[in-house]
Amino acid sequence: MGLWLASAVSQNLCADTVTLHPVADTSLIQVAPDANLGGAGFFNAGTAGNGNRNRGLMQFSLLEDIPAGSTINNVYLSLDILRQPNVDLATGTFLLRRMLTSWGEGDKVPADESSPGQGAPATEGEATWQFRFVGGPAWSAPGGLAGVDFAAAPSSTAYVYGVGDLVEFESTPELTADVQRWLDHPDANFGWMLMPEDEIIRKTARSFLSSEDPNGGPMLIIDFTPVPEPAPLAVLGLSLLTFGWRRFRRD
Secondary structure, eight states: OHHHHHHHHHTTOOOEEEEEOOSEEEEEETTSTTEEOTTSSEEEEEEOTTSOEEEEEEEOOOTTTSOTTOEEEEEEEEEEEEEOOSSSOOOEEEEEEEBOSOOOOOOOOOSOTTSGGGOEEOOTTOOOSSBSSTTSOBOSSTTOOBTTTBOSSOSEEEEEOOTTSEEEEOOOHHHHHHHHHHHHOGGGOOOEEEEESOTTSTTOOEEEEOTTSTTOSSEEEEEEEOOOOOOHHHHHHHHHHHHHHHHHHHO
């Protein structure tokens, strides 16, 4: 009966997969430190030709699609590039760093279509290069501070080329641990920051499709194992085993 029971329970341990899009994403813009870009169909990350930096933020909601208590097995993130520098394009490694503090997405779209990456003046509660929330707490340093506002070590890396090439962050123990932490502690889910490994290199800036894009922008693919629910036969088997053990002790 022990082997039969183990088999019955193991049938409920099958892994599952979900694909999620961000519930929030935005840009921190050094050249426009009081601007927000949270309502645009793209967000920016990387260093522009003038040396000014951009850092992207993304946050995903988990509990609607993954049962609490599940085990996260693998995590993959893919991004689509919408825009890049016109000439002298620089490629390089980009990092995902777990955010340690909260931030406000905002709803601003470009005020000037000739300079879409500069967003529009932020209003209360929106993230900018200076503030996590305008009218509220500032970043520990403009654009965020490693080890305080975001993790000092990256969770995953990807090499970024240009428009037409998918940016793929492979599953790592750190990336998986991020999602597991957020599932177990939803109040700690502040998402990831996207930034180049070397922000000194100019013309690494890219625009990535955001959650406002009709297709949902970034895709987070999560492979997980739900908490096993005892099958009816397994529960019956456990009851029979318990009954038999009690009877054996009485005899």
